[in-house]
Amino acid sequence: MSNIRINLGKAWPEGKAPLLALNAAIADSGLDRGLVDLINIRASQINQCAFCLDIHTKDARAAGETEQRIYALSAWRETSFFTDEERAVLALTEEITLVADGGVDDEVFAEAAKLFDEATLGKVIMAIIAINAWNRLGVTQRLPVGGYQPAAAAG
Incomplete structure (x- = not known):
């Protein structure tokens, strides 16, 4: 898919702002970054949001997540790669x-x-709810995939 349908950040920025604020609250909450990365990737896999998968797999790798765990995430029950908490x-x-x-x-x-x-x-629950909202936005808008670079790697 290559044609963006709508950019809701431009069409209605006031509607997107609360989701951005929720993301900021989650990031500042003290919740383990690795858990948030796993939540974001797994929900995005289920929801088939390529835009979010591109972002969150790159962010997870930049934060130190391993390729092996990312690749195995959709089959996490079949591996020993994840802790009980994860x-x-x-x-x-x-x-x-x-x-x-x-x-x-x-x-x-x-x-x-x-x-x-x-x-x-x-x-954790709010992080799951947030990514599900973002997934629905990403799939609906049909945003272009592939151009995202994590802040750490963009420098």
Whole structure:
């Protein structure tokens, strides 16, 4: 896909601003950057948002994530590459992203609640919600893919 449908940042910047503020709040919340990267990539895989996958895989690599873990992310249950906390976050990411498939499973939620305090769990949930909103924007707008460079690499 190459033709952008609409740039909502230009069409309605006041509508995009709260999502940018949510991203900033998540970034400043103290939530582990690696967890946010995994959330962003996994939700973007499920939602088939190429624009977000381009951004978040590049950001994750720039922050030190390994190629091996990124490549295996869609099959995370079949590897030993991820910690218990990461596995709980990935399971919760899938449940929230696919909420129309039956809601958020009680066991998945309980496992995450066992591993994280309530404040951290709240941050994880909001990070999942945020990327799902961005994925829907990316897919709907059909933004061009491939040109993004992480800030660390842009210098």
